[in-house]
Amino acid sequence: MKILVCLSVVPDTTTKISFTDANTRFNKEGVQYIINPYDELALTRALEIAEANAGSTVTVIHVGQADSEAVIRKALAIGADDAIRIDAEAQDALHAASEIAAAVKDKGYDLILCGRESIDYNGGLLAGMLAEMLGMASVNVVTKLELNGNVITATRDIDGGRETVEVNLPAVVSAQKELCEPRIPNMRGIMMARTKPLQVLAASGASAGLAYASYELPASKSAVQMIPADQAETLIDILHFEKKLI
Amino acid sequence: MSVLVFAETENGIFKKSSLEAISYGKETAGRLGTNCVAAVLGSLSSDQGARAAQAGADRLVHDASNAWNTFTPEGFAGALSSIALNQECTTVILSNTYAGKSVGPRLAVRLGASMVSGVISVPETGSGFSVQKTCYSNKAIAKVEIQNPKRVLAIVPNSYEVKSLNAAGELAGFQAEEVQNFTQVKEVSKITGKIPLTEAEVVVSAGRGLKGPENWGMIEELADLLKAATACSKPVSDMDWRPHSEHVGQTGITIKPNLYIAVGISGAIQHLAGVGSSKVICVINTDPEAPFFKAADYGIVGDAFDVVPKLLKRAKEVLSEN
Numbered sequence: 187m188k189i190l191v192c193l194s195v196v197p198d199t200t201t202k203i204s205f206t207d208a209n210t211r212f213n214k215e216g217v218q219y220i221i222n223p224y225d226e227l228a229l230t231r232a233l234e235i236a237e238a239n240a241g242s243t244v245t246v247i248h249v250g251q252a253d254s255e256a257v258i259r260k261a262l263a264i265g266a267d268d269a270i271r272i273d274a275e276a277q278d279a280l281h282a283a284s285e286i287a288a289a290v291k292d293k294g295y296d297l298i299l300c301g302r303e304s305i306d307y308n309g310g311l312l313a314g315m316l317a318e319m320l321g322m323a324s325v326n327v328v329t330k331l332e333l334n335g336n337v338i339t340a341t342r343d344i345d346g347g348r349e350t351v352e353v354n355l356p357a358v359v360s361a362q363k364e365l366c367e368p369r370i371p372n373m374r375g376i377m378m379a380r381t382k383p384l385q386v387l388a389a390s391g392a393s394a395g396l397a398y399a400s401y402e403l404p405a406s407k408s409a410v411q412m413i414p415a416d417q418a419e420t421l422i423d424i425l426h427f428e429k430k431l432i
Numbered sequence: 433m434s435v436l437v438f439a440e441t442e443n444g445i446f447k448k449s450s451l452e453a454i455s456y457g458k459e460t461a462g463r464l465g466t467n468c469v470a471a472v473l474g475s476l477s478s479d480q481g482a483r484a485a486q487a488g489a490d491r492l493v494h495d496a497s498n499a500w501n502t503f504t505p506e507g508f509a510g511a512l513s514s515i516a517l518n519q520e521c522t523t524v525i526l527s528n529t530y531a532g533k534s535v536g537p538r539l540a541v542r543l544g545a546s547m548v549s550g551v552i553s554v555p556e557t558g559s560g561f562s563v564q565k566t567c568y569s570n571k572a573i574a575k576v577e578i579q580n581p582k583r584v585l586a587i588v589p590n591s592y593e594v595k596s597l598n599a600a601g602e603l604a605g606f607q608a609e610e611v612q613n614f615t616q617v618k619e620v621s622k623i624t625g626k627i628p629l630t631e632a633e634v635v636v637s638a639g640r641g642l643k644g645p646e647n648w649g650m651i652e653e654l655a656d657l658l659k660a661a662t663a664c665s666k667p668v669s670d671m672d673w674r675p676h677s678e679h680v681g682q683t684g685i686t687i688k689p690n691l692y693i694a695v696g697i698s699g700a701i702q703h704l705a706g707v708g709s710s711k712v713i714c715v716i717n718t719d720p721e722a723p724f725f726k727a728a729d730y731g732i733v734g735d736a737f738d739v740v741p742k743l744l745k746r747a748k749e750v751l752s753e754n
Contacts, residue, residue, distance in 0.1 A: 203571045267526050269675050279537070280546050283580050285705070305569050306681075309549050313507060314537025323614030324505055326534045344503075345529045345630065347622035349675055363683040373673070395546030395580025399562065410715075415734025419746035421714060424730065428445050431691040431712060432634060432658045 188253055188293070192286060192300035192312060193261055194222045194276070195254045199305065206352035212306075212401070216239045219257050224301025226264070226368040228361040233265045233297050233369065243267045244325045245295075249276040249285045255384060262379035263371035269384040277394030279311035286393030289317040295336075298358040304329045313360035323353035329364040435461040436521035438512055439470045439484065440531055444477040448631040449589035451487040454491050456554060457525040462731025463557040464523065466610035468495055471515045473508060473608075474500035485601030487594055489684040493497045493519060502617050503531060509538035510611030518606070528586040529630065536584050545582035552591045552688075552709075569705040571681050589630045591687045605706060623677055630690065632633040634691045637707070639665035641696015643716060650740045651695060657747045658753035663687065663707075665697045681706035696736045699724020716740070 197203075197212075198220045204213040212335075221229070229246065236242035246261040247270045248254055253401070258269045271412035272289055276282040288299075317324030329348070330341035338357055341350045371379070413421050425432045437457035439450040442513055446454075454470050461468040470489035472480075477495065484492045500511065512535065515552060516524060524539060526532035528549055540547040542731050550565040552573070562577040563585060597603070629635065636655040645668075655662045662678055669679035680687055682705035692710035697703060698719060704727055715728040716739050725731045 203568045203585045205572070273533055275523070279541065283541075298447065307567050307574075308569060310533045311537040311540075311547055311549060314534055315510075315541050315547075318506075318541035320721040324534065324538065325615070326505070327530060328434060332646075343530055343677075344620070344622070345531060346624070346628055347620065349617055349621070350619040351617050353614050353616070395582075396548065396576055396578040398574050399577045401567070402448065402575075403571070404573060407576065407713075407727065410728045410731045412725075412731050412733070415732055415739055418732055418734065418739045418742040420718075421730055421732060422743055422746040425712075425714070429691075429712060432745070432751065 187236065187240045187297065189230045189236055189242060190290060190295040190298045191225065191232045191244060191246045191261070191266065192246045192298065192316070193225045193229070193246050193258065194301075194304040195219050195250055195257045196222045196304055196306045197249065199223070201310045203403070209290050209400050209402060219254070221257055221260060221341045222304045223306070223368070224361050224363075226282070226301075226302060227363070228263060228299035228301050229241055229266065229367045231331055231366045232297070233234045234336060234366065235297070237334070245270060247286055248270070249282045250385055251275055258384060259379045262382045262384070262414060263375040264369050264374060266382070268382055270387060271384065273387055274389035278396050279283045279309045280316055281310055281392050281394040283315035283319060285389055288390035288392065289387055291320060297333075298356070298361050300358070302360045302362045310360070310431050313358045317341065317358035318359070320356070324359075325351060325353060325357060325359040326360045327362040328359050329362050331359060331365060411423055433464065433523070434466050434519055434521045435464065435468045435525060436512070436516050436519060437468060438471045438524065438526045438532065438535065439472050439489075439491065440496045440527060440529065441472060441474060441476060441480070444480070446480055446539055447527070447628070448594070449529060451483065451594040452525050452589060452592045453525050453587055454484055454487040454489050455595040456587050457594070459554050460523060460525065461490075462554060469519045474498075481566060481601070481603050483601045483657040486597050488597055488599075489581045489601050491519075491602045491604060493604050493606045495608050497607065504613060504617070505534040505538050506611060506614050506616040507715055508535045511564070511608035512739075513542040514541050514608045515606060515747055517717070522582045524584045526584065526586045532586045532616040536586050540584040543582050543584070545584045546578050546580040547584040547586070548576050548578065549586040551585045551587045555585075555652060562711055566709065570686065570708050571705070588688055590633065608711055623675060627659070628678070629661045629678065629685060630687055631664055632687070634658050634659045634660035635663050635687060635689045636693045636695070637663035637665070637697060638668070638695040638736070640667050641699035642668070647737075648674070650744060654693075654740060654744055654747065657744065657751060660693075665703055674707070694724060695740060697724060698722045699727060
């Protein structure tokens with residue numbers, strides 16, 4: 187089985203978000219970059235499936251520039267067999283999906299996994315776009331993934347609950363929290379990562395149809411109005427009579 | 433170059449978020465100098481046509497095939513794509529729901545459109561076409577300029593008010609071409625009958641401060657009185673005190689109600705990522721140092737078991753006066 191895991195590289199979760207250049211660019215100064223946490227779940231599940239299916243390989247793919255390579259090597263340390271970096275700055279999901287699709291379309295991947303969304307853009311679009319481009323099934327936001335022969339049984343989150351679906355391979359699946367516990371690289375993995383292949387491909391030149399023009403931080407709230415516990419009822423009065431929210 | 437709105441239904445009735453999407457679509461169509469077409473797949477109650485028109489649909493295109501009563505992303509994307517082509521739509525609006533986000537990307541590729549999800553405001557069309565969306569897990573807002581003349585936008589529920597226009601609208605039947613079906617739905621489990629969390633204007637939420645699942649009665653009672661949905665923090669969802677579908681936060685659901693009342697929740701960053709966009713936040717917590725107070729509009733330092741009954745009592749008095 188050939189498994190592909192799509193990775194994005196994001197600012198770590200504790201980063202204080204700020205913007206520069208008149209709020210047109212994310213301020214990278216002092217920021218630590220990591221593999222998108224949901225993509226790590228995808229990678230871990232891919233490795234578990236590969237281990238259960240002898241002869242399988244797990245390749246990670248990333249659309250990004252050379253400064254992402256240190257982070258991609260972590261995926262190799264966690265256990266991926268090889269990595270591909272498409273040399274382009276991902277403009278948006280459609281652009282990234284186009285680049286990945288162009289690179290992998292004739293490579294015969296059976297299963298493609300990615301995270302449900304990246305924690306920086308929160309798009310959640312890659313899996314569906316890639317699946318449509320490659321003519322495959324897509325199953326989003328998956329909390330449980332089993333493979334039996336050629337058939338995937340997946341449980342996914344839906345509005346108001348969950349559903350279980352079956353799709354045949356090849357398919358694209360996006361990982362949701364609960365899918366598995368992310369693996370941590372061990373010393374051996376870290377040593378071996380250095381020798382595993384990291385291939386750099388030229389971008390196919392897909393164009394992006396949109397641009398992130400500017401950013402703003404949400405308006406901060408004015409100071410909280412504290413209400414003493416023994417006058418708790420006044421909260422209801424404020425919400426009903428003054429704010430008209432209830 | 434009409435605007436197409438995918439209006440989701442639940443048992444033949446429009447979801448609140450779908451009516452919001454129709455109204456958003458109508459506003460967008462006005463700015464683009466075109467009209468708004470709503471697309472419905474599957475069963476539709478007979479009174480819903482009027483609802484769509486009042487919300488802003490100039491035309492409602494309805495494919496009533498039974499096939500659409502089972503959701504598959506590829507099936508719905510195929511059907512919506514054929515409606516979009518038939519109606520000559522270059523802008524598609526969907527709700528930023530699980531359904532919308534699984535259909536939208538496939539639909540965008542079919543149409544050659546660029547897609548933006550998490551949209552929170554109407555497009556600015558003065559020069560070009562741009563929308564705002566949330567990013568960095570709700571810590572920032574981005575302005576996205578879409579150069580592609582074809583666009584798919586997924587709008588966050590509760591970001592746009594449902595209109596109430598005096599309009600009749602047209603109803604047109606449609607039969608979408610079949611597309612290759614990849615997905616077999618084996619089992620669906622939904623919590624029905626309650627106000628869907630992502631659509632609720634008022635949410636009452638509780639966490640570990642409630643000490644145990646048996647204590648949720650007063651939360652549910654308060655939610656009923658306030659016509660609110662119930663939500664919870666990650667720890668209590670992980671401990672199965674509350675259903676997983678109530679978990680709001682960075683790894684749970686993101687909501688944007690007008691009023692969020694949090695009882696016994698400390699307000700860690702990950703929780704705020706899911707609820708921080710709420711218009712008004714009220715926090716009840718025994719710990720005066722709880723970080724949530726910094727993000728709140730109103731706060732009460734006190735024991736939930738003392739404060740919530742007081743709120744219930746007052747709510748019963750005040751809300752039944754109407």
